[in-house]
Amino acid sequence: MTRVKKSQSSCTGRLARGAVYAVAVYLTFVATLVSFPTLQPPLVYINWIRYPFGVDWTGPEGGAGYLGFAHDTVRTVRITTSDNVTLGAWHILPKQPAAVAYARTAKQDSEEPTARNARFDAQLADADRVFLYFHGNAGNRAHRHRVDFYKMLQGIGARSHVVAIDYRGFGDSDRVSPTEAGVQRDAIAAWDWVIARGVQPAKVVVVGHSLGTGVASFLVNHLSTARNTTGAGLLVLAAYVTMADAALGYPMLPLLWPFKHHPQLAAKARSLVAERWDSEVNLSGATSWPVLFLHGAQDFEIPSWHARRLFRAVVGARLGREVGQDSWVAEGELQDSAVEIKQFAGNEAALYQSKEKTPVWFLEVEEAGHNTLADFEIVRTCISAWQGFI
Ligand SMILES: *[C@@H]1O[C@H](CO)[C@@H](O)[C@H](O)[C@H]1NC(C)=O
Numbered sequence: 335m336t337r338v339k340k341s342q343s344s345c346t347g348r349l350a351r352g353a354v355y356a357v358a359v360y361l362t363f364v365a366t367l368v369s370f371p372t373l374q375p376p377l378v379y380i381n382w383i384r385y386p387f388g389v390d391w392t393g394p395e396g397g398a399g400y401l402g403f404a405h406d407t408v409r410t411v412r413i414t415t416s417d418n419v420t421l422g423a424w425h426i427l428p429k430q431p432a433a434v435a436y437a438r439t440a441k442q443d444s445e446e447p448t449a450r451n452a453r454f455d456a457q458l459a460d461a462d463r464v465f466l467y468f469h470g471n472a473g474n475r476a477h478r479h480r481v482d483f484y485k486m487l488q489g490i491g492a493r494s495h496v497v498a499i500d501y502r503g504f505g506d507s508d509r510v511s512p513t514e515a516g517v518q519r520d521a522i523a524a525w526d527w528v529i530a531r532g533v534q535p536a537k538v539v540v541v542g543h544s545l546g547t548g549v550a551s552f553l554v555n556h557l558s559t560a561r562n563t564t565g566a567g568l569l570v571l572a573a574y575v576t577m578a579d580a581a582l583g584y585p586m587l588p589l590l591w592p593f594k595h596h597p598q599l600a601a602k603a604r605s606l607v608a609e610r611w612d613s614e615v616n617l618s619g620a621t622s623w624p625v626l627f628l629h630g631a632q633d634f635e636i637p638s639w640h641a642r643r644l645f646r647a648v649v650g651a652r653l654g655r656e657v658g659q660d661s662w663v664a665e666g667e668l669q670d671s672a673v674e675i676k677q678f679a680g681n682e683a684a685l686y687q688s689k690e691k692t693p694v695w696f697l698e699v700e701e702a703g704h705n706t707l708a709d710f711e712i713v714r715t716c717i718s719a720w721q722g723f724i
């Protein structure tokens with residue numbers, strides 16, 4: 335009897351000690367990240383997951399040959415940033431009619447690289463739209479769900495090109511550690527590269543997904559405040575309010591979860607996230623750009639309240655007042671005279687449209703998750719309508 339008791343108590347003792355160690359390790363880890371903020375970026379960008387592996391970026395189709403694009407419609411280009419970092423990017427031509435796409439000609443096969451580049455450049459200068467795509471964290475531009483989205487964008491309008499970059503430290507870009515300041519330079523360099531090919535700013539739609547929505551929001555703010563430049567639009571997929579807000583709720587890396595339910599601790603935790611990516615501020619400042627928020631109601635990585643709050647903030651900033659602050663009632667209704675709401679058949683999606691001249695729209699897709707927006711026809715239709723193609 336005594337023996338059993340003893341072993342029970344020592345078992346409980348071991349468990350208790352184990353729990354204390356686990357908490358100590360966790361707190362040490364968090365304290366280290368706070369004391370050395372330069373250790374945070376690898377957890378934010380996750381560029382060390384180099385997936386998909388082994389892409390031959392310099393190959394004939396820029397490494398995209400196996401991804402189902404029409405023959406000879408993708409090239410890898412190199413973009414140099416203001417701090418002399420070289421980035422890899424894809425330039426993807428508009429969707430080709432099937433007959434043209436598969437007519438692989440001897441002329442194309444023997445084409446010199448310079449002539450090929452000139453042909454791509456000439457087509458780019460003649461674009462109707464250029465979608466400049468900034469991807470999310472982890473993995474590179476060849477990631478399947480990103481490719482699905484490029485393909486959808488190719489089919490918007492008649493002559494839509496896609497340019498998708500890899501930030502520093504990702505893909506075939508120089509292996510320089512990404513930081514907020516560095517990635518901001520990457521975004522500016524990518525924009526400048528497109529404009530230097532003879533594309534009018536008014537034809538360029540800046541697109542961001544997930545982490546990239548912070549990058550895209552920064553870029554449009556920079557363009558409108560520093561250069562008085564307005565593009566064709568800002569398309570934000572699965573946006574977050576600020577990096578700190580995203581980190582606090584991020585299920586893939588629930589480091590800050592223990593803090594999130596306590597308002598003061600949460601505020602403290604927020605202030606300790608070094609990479610800011612303050613999209614709410616940046617978006618509210620870029621008032622001349624058309625904006626479209628797309629968000630899946632089944633997005634558990636970044637829940638759709640982020641996009642709702644951003645939508646309200648952006649419309650509010652343009653009207654000079656708060657919009658529907660407390661009246662976004664449970665089932666997705668926003669009550670505000672400045673906003674019109676359309677519900678699609680079977681509640682497939684809800685579209686919120688500001689009534690201003692420069693459209694600010696928000697489409698919430700009922701069945702979509704964080705990486706699956708490209709699977710929904712309503713998304714393609716909505717982007718086309720927002721860009722004035724239908
Ligand atoms: C930029 O970097 C390349 C190597 O990546 C180097 O050859 C070149 O000299 C650098 N240019 C400047 C202006 O620093």
Ligand SMILES: *[C@@H]1O[C@H](CO)[C@@H](O)[C@H](O)[C@H]1NC(C)=O
Nearest residue numbers: 558559560561562563564622
């Ligand atoms: C910004 O651009 C708009 C239209 O292109 C122009 O009307 C306006 O005067 C410009 N503002 C400044 C400060 O240059």
Ligand SMILES: CC(=O)N[C@H]1CO[C@H](CO)[C@@H](O)[C@@H]1O
Nearest residue numbers: 552555610611612615616619
């Ligand atoms: C104009 C402006 O406020 N831009 C800000 C956009 O957000 C980033 C933080 O991610 C700031 O560094 C910029 O100053």
